[in-house]
Amino acid sequence: MIARLSKVVAAVLLSTSVVFASSNPDWTAPLEPFHIAGNLYYVGSRDLAAYLIVTPRGNILINANLESSPPLIRQSVEKLGFKWSDTAILLSSQAHFDHVGGAAEVQRETHAKYMVMDSDVKVVESGGAASFDLPDMHFPKAHVDRVLHDGDAIRLGGSEIIAHKTAGHTEGCTSFTFRVKEDGRPFDVVIVGGWSSNPGVRYVAADGKLPSYPSIEQDFRHTFKTLAHLHVDIFLGAHGVYFGLLPKLEHGARTNPSLWIDPTGFHKALAAKQGLFEHEVDKEKRTSDSKLEVQEGRVLVHQNQGGEENQ
Numbered sequence: 113m114i115a116r117l118s119k120v121v122a123a124v125l126l127s128t129s130v131v132f133a134s135s136n137p138d139w140t141a142p143l144e145p146f147h148i149a150g151n152l153y154y155v156g157s158r159d160l161a162a163y164l165i166v167t168p169r170g171n172i173l174i175n176a177n178l179e180s181s182p183p184l185i186r187q188s189v190e191k192l193g194f195k196w197s198d199t200a201i202l203l204s205s206q207a208h209f210d211h212v213g214g215a216a217e218v219q220r221e222t223h224a225k226y227m228v229m230d231s232d233v234k235v236v237e238s239g240g241a242a243s244f245d246l247p248d249m250h251f252p253k254a255h256v257d258r259v260l261h262d263g264d265a266i267r268l269g270g271s272e273i274i275a276h277k278t279a280g281h282t283e284g285c286t287s288f289t290f291r292v293k294e295d296g297r298p299f300d301v302v303i304v305g306g307w308s309s310n311p312g313v314r315y316v317a318a319d320g321k322l323p324s325y326p327s328i329e330q331d332f333r334h335t336f337k338t339l340a341h342l343h344v345d346i347f348l349g350a351h352g353v354y355f356g357l358l359p360k361l362e363h364g365a366r367t368n369p370s371l372w373i374d375p376t377g378f379h380k381a382l383a384a385k386q387g388l389f390e391h392e393v394d395k396e397k398r399t400s401d402s403k404l405e406v407q408e409g410r411v412l413v414h415q416n417q418g419g420e421e422n423q
């Protein structure tokens with residue numbers, strides 16, 4: 113009975129993931145790879161971003177994307193004239209199936225060292241099962257070679273990338289910053305890891321419900337603060353929609369890469385995401401008639417007296 117039930121559950125989950133993937137055709141639709149600036153290239157699909165940083169000591173790949181994505185990414189790398197086997201380091205923006213699903217295959221084919229932010233490691237190594245919001249969206253488990261912490265530097269062949277923990281979207285969601293040089297001029301690049309939540313995620317304990325994970329609200333606040341303090345010239349992200357990939361390409365960014373320089377777009381998008389977050393937090397607090405508090409693993413319920421404010 114249990115076996116039969118779990119088969120039914122598995123079938124439902126499988127169809128959910130199929131719907132998830134097929135409702136985003138841009139995730140799997142190929143995009144002609146292109147040069148962004150300096151030693152930085154785009155090798156992702158029409159929405160699932162992947163980046164290649166080329167160095168004399170091997171290349172750094174940011175994001176392996178879906179389980180089905182590695183052949184597409186490899187094609188893009190080779191179209192640009194680089195060797196897939198030169199991929200020395202693999203990084204991830206966030207531990208969701210659409211960014212880390214292909215990691216195990218990339219590792220197997222290239223022997224790249226996989227470096228993942230501390231709080232995302234359990235999700236990557238459990239094949240998605242340890243995810244707080246998408247525990248049923250499974251992908252091949254991957255072994256993490258180096259655990260990253262907030263502010264860590266990844267160095268290879270003269271390039272240095274800083275991994276900023278910008279948690280909330282996933283517990284170890286990571287934004288990367290680094291400097292590229294184009295015609296002798298330096299540009300500061302940001303690759304935003306994620307700055308919003310999937311449907312159904314909660315931020316505060318209220319209305320008899322717990323937050324999706326205990327520190328999610330503080331994590332998002334820290335993320336917005338971290339991102340607001342960055343100096344940004346070139347604005348990129350884990351999904352093309354974060355930074356207007358397709359509109360910018362339509363406006364000619366392939367031949368005019370200065371369109372990627374968009375600090376205004378970055379700060380506008382950041383303000384919009386923060387506004388949305390504050391709106392959701394307020395909404396969750398307003399619908400509250402009781403307050404849950406977690407103390408040393410125990411859940412305490414307090415009744416609100418006349419709508420007093422939470423701290």
Ligand SMILES: [Zn+2]
Pocket residue numbers: 206208281306
């Ligand atoms: Zn995600």
